[in-house]
Amino acid sequence: MSINKINILFLFWGKKGGGAKYSLEIVKELAKRDDIQLHLSLSSYCVLLEEFQSLQLPGFIVDTYSSIKGFLKTWFFRKKELRTLLYQYFVDKKIDFVIIGMDFFWSSVILDAAKMAGAKSVLVVHEPEPHPNEPFFMTQFKKFGLYKGITGADQIVTLTDHVKFFIQTKYNIRSEWVSVIPHGIFEYYKTAIPKQLPGKPEPVRILYFGRIEYYKGLDILLKAFKIIEEKTDHVKLEIWGSGNLEQYADLINNVENIHIENRWIDEEEIINVFKNSHICILPYRQASQSGIVGIASRAGMPIVACPAIGLQEQLSDCGAIVSDYFTPGAVAESILKVINSPDLYYYLSVKSITYAEKLSWERIAGMFANLVHSDYEENEFKH
Numbered sequence: 001m002s003i004n005k006i007n008i009l010f011l012f013w014g015k016k017g018g019g020a021k022y023s024l025e026i027v028k029e030l031a032k033r034d035d036i037q038l039h040l041s042l043s044s045y046c047v048l049l050e051e052f053q054s055l056q057l058p059g060f061i062v063d064t065y066s067s068i069k070g071f072l073k074t075w076f077f078r079k080k081e082l083r084t085l086l087y088q089y090f091v092d093k094k095i096d097f098v099i100i101g102m103d104f105f106w107s108s109v110i111l112d113a114a115k116m117a118g119a120k121s122v123l124v125v126h127e128p129e130p131h132p133n134e135p136f137f138m139t140q141f142k143k144f145g146l147y148k149g150i151t152g153a154d155q156i157v158t159l160t161d162h163v164k165f166f167i168q169t170k171y172n173i174r175s176e177w178v179s180v181i182p183h184g185i186f187e188y189y190k191t192a193i194p195k196q197l198p199g200k201p202e203p204v205r206i207l208y209f210g211r212i213e214y215y216k217g218l219d220i221l222l223k224a225f226k227i228i229e230e231k232t233d234h235v236k237l238e239i240w241g242s243g244n245l246e247q248y249a250d251l252i253n254n255v256e257n258i259h260i261e262n263r264w265i266d267e268e269e270i271i272n273v274f275k276n277s278h279i280c281i282l283p284y285r286q287a288s289q290s291g292i293v294g295i296a297s298r299a300g301m302p303i304v305a306c307p308a309i310g311l312q313e314q315l316s317d318c319g320a321i322v323s324d325y326f327t328p329g330a331v332a333e334s335i336l337k338v339i340n341s342p343d344l345y346y347y348l349s350v351k352s353i354t355y356a357e358k359l360s361w362e363r364i365a366g367m368f369a370n371l372v373h374s375d376y377e378e379n380e381f382k383h
Contacts, residue, residue, distance in 0.1 A: 006372055007094055009039040009119075011110060012101040013064050016047040016264075017211070018291040019126065023101035024048050025184055029365030031055050036369060039093060041086075060089060064106075082106070083113045090117035097372045100149070102126055105142075107149030115152075122371065123153035124181075127288055128166045147171070155371065159183045162310040163288045179371055183314070184364040185294035185356045188270040194349035195300045197278060197342050203236040203257065204339050207277035207301075210292055212243025212262070217283035217306060222251035223328035224283070228335055229255060235339070240265050240273050274299040278345075279338055283331055287311040293318060297356040302348035304334045319352030 010030065012023040031038050040059035042052055049061075062082065089095065090113060098114050099122045100107065107123060114121045128146065150156060150171050156178045158164045164178045197204060206225065212218055218239070225237045236257040242264045245252065252258065265273070274280075280296035280303045288310035296303055303320035305311055312322055321338060323330040338345055 005035055005037055006096045007037045007039065008372060009041060009059070009089070009093075009095045009098045010101060011041045011098055012046065013041070013043045013062060013106050014102055014104055015043060015045045015064075019102035019104075020046055020048045021186060022126075022183065022291065024051055025186070025361040026101065026365050026368065027052065027057070028055065029361045030368065031057060033365070033369055035373065039089075039095065041089075058093070060085070079109050083109050086110060086113035087116050090114060090119045095119045097122060099368065099372075100124060100153070103146055103149050105145045107145050107152065111149065111152040120155070120372075121153045122155045122157060122368075123149045124157045124159075125150065125163060125167065126159060128158075128163050128170070155179065157181050157368070157371070159289045160310050160313045162313050166288075179367075181364060181367045181371075182359060183289055183291060183294060184361040185298050185359045186291060187298050188267075188295055189272075189274045189299045191298075191300045192353060193300070194346055194353060195278065195302075196349075197339070197345050200234050203234045204279065205236050205238050205277040206335065207238045207273070207280050207296075208241070208283070209238075209265075209273060209280065209295075210241045210290075212239075212241050212245060212248075215284060215286045217285050217326070218248055219251060220283040220285075220306065220326065220328055220331055221281055222248060222255060224331035224335065225258075226251075226255050227328060227332035228339075229257065231332075231336060232339065238273070238277055270295070274301065277301065279304060279335065281331070281335065282306065282311060283326075284308045284311060285326060289314045293320075294356065294359065297352040300349045300353045302338055302345055302352060304331065304338060306331065317351075317358075318355040319348035319350065321348070 010027050014020055027040060030036055038057055040052060040057040042049060042061055043064040044061050045064060097120045100110060101124055103123060103125045111121050150167055156167060158178060158180055159182055161180055164180050167173055167178055168175060208218060208221055228235055239260045245262055274295060280301045282290055282303060282305040284306055287308040290311060293314055297318055305315055305320055305322050306326050307322050315322060321334045323334040
């Protein structure tokens, strides 16, 4: 049976971070498919703009914002302009679906334009609620954006069953309107050969990678590492990521074997960061999932994580150990368990590689394609 070609606009108006990379990988695979005519809309401030544009897809670029002041100006004075621009594109190009690659502030504008034009909408929800200790202003806008997006989109995509259940419960959304499509694997450093613990005097390099924010628990890791240093002398803590370290100054000064790169990490640097590290630590207080899991798994790295519910689900089939509690002592105990057992370390490395092989971006994009190709009545889209 022949499959009708569907016109899809993939939209990502964010700037950088995991959402940009996630969207790029899906777009690259959707663009290869014969059953889809893919269009693309991006923010002019997207750090991966050139990589997106190299795909030579039809679409348009939008000036969003580069600061809080710029965001407020765009939000209060250009919403109608952006809605009209989108509506006209939907109509002119006969767009059947818009896929919003990440939940963010513009959902209400995008979904209003889609409904006016008769286009169906798919919203990917990465995090279903604001993170703890975020600024009040950001928290309120995120809550507003999530509410408008989740209640207004025709179909929601979550990355884990945990987030799906949260959305169904909090927003009274029917199960048929929420699909789970897991996060694919970012390939920076790829290996098919399991890692092994280094021999002395080379230290075991324990890696914290990503933006430094309260919910990601760097303070828990720093306290745990102090405990580890008291029990072994061949470890080193690697911290790679941007964010404010002032509140962690005393904890940092309290440990000895530490290397910090407190800045935005360029893509070309990531290969060596994961190639040269041995254990990836995710001491998150809260997380529905993490793109770091995929990077570490593709690099064959064992993972030690705190027991955040969504993260536990993502790690259930991965080479990971989850601590019993969100405490420095529990995290230190889990890390030492891996460090002190070469056989366990090797087993976890093999399991990480196997896990990574299951989550290719081709497979993830195929799940999106199946979603939009499925019969509307079968999927029971909202509108």
